[in-house]
Amino acid sequence: xxxxxxxxxxxxxxxxxxxxxxxxTEALQLGVRAGYNLSxxxxxxxxxxxxxSLSGFHIGLFTEFPVAPRFSIQPEVIYSTQGSKFEALGKExxxxxxxxxxxxxxxxxxxxxxNLQAGPQIGFLTGADWKEDGANDxxxxxxxxxxxxxxxxxxxxxxxxxxTIDARYNMGLSNITDEDASWDENVxxxxxxxxxxxxxxxxxxx
Numbered sequence: 001x002x003x004x005x006x007x008x009x010x011x012x013x014x015x016x017x018x019x020x021x022x023x024x025t026e027a028l029q030l031g032v033r034a035g036y037n038l039s040x041x042x043x044x045x046x047x048x049x050x051x052x053s054l055s056g057f058h059i060g061l062f063t064e065f066p067v068a069p070r071f072s073i074q075p076e077v078i079y080s081t082q083g084s085k086f087e088a089l090g091k092e093x094x095x096x097x098x099x100x101x102x103x104x105x106x107x108x109x110x111x112x113x114x115n116l117q118a119g120p121q122i123g124f125l126t127g128a129d130w131k132e133d134g135a136n137d138x139x140x141x142x143x144x145x146x147x148x149x150x151x152x153x154x155x156x157x158x159x160x161x162x163x164t165i166d167a168r169y170n171m172g173l174s175n176i177t178d179e180d181a182s183w184d185e186n187v188x189x190x191x192x193x194x195x196x197x198x199x200x201x202x203x204x205x206x
Contacts, residue, residue, distance in 0.1 A: 031064070031164065031205035079100055083196050098128070143178055151170075151171045164204070174194065
């Protein structure tokens with residue numbers, strides 16, 4: 001299943017790249033980017049359980065092609081680790097999620113490489129682990145939906161050497177939990193949870 005999801009994401013990225021070449025082959029810019037994630041789950045909280053931000057990372061590929069002097073479209077394929085920390089009754093646990101995210105960003109350049117970014121994103125869940133202190137890890141993929149929809153908002157700066165620096169917020173728009181699933185008869189994961197991820201990344205365009 002994970003291989004199928006990854007193949008689908010790569011195929012989407014490839015189709016976008018082909019379309020970009022049809023628009024302006026000479027202006028097409030391929031690149032790589034990576035960075036730091038600080039994530040949490042927004043929405044309903046289980047009574048008596050506190051949530052905290054979880055550190056992670058992202059890495060992937062992107063392609064940018066101009067459609068106007070100060071306007072570009074930038075599709076990406078990004079592997080992202082995110083989730084949340086949970087604390088209850090003196091115990092801590094992490095819900096660690098792995099996604100292949102495929103955003104399509106509109107970039108507006110204001111001046112000297114500074115740009116604003118916004119666009120939709122679809123995420124494909126490739127793994128989910130519940131890590132609790134003093135207990136065995138639990139595979140949580142069956143309790144979560146396989147796809148996630150969100151909106152990316154951010155700003156960036158592009159240096160003349162092809163180096164890019166970005167700060168973004170990934171705002172989840174869809175409930176990631178499976179309403180019919182629960183950990184056990186006492187603790188349900190069928191909450192209305194949405195991803196929220198702050199990202200700081202650096203990239204390089206070839």
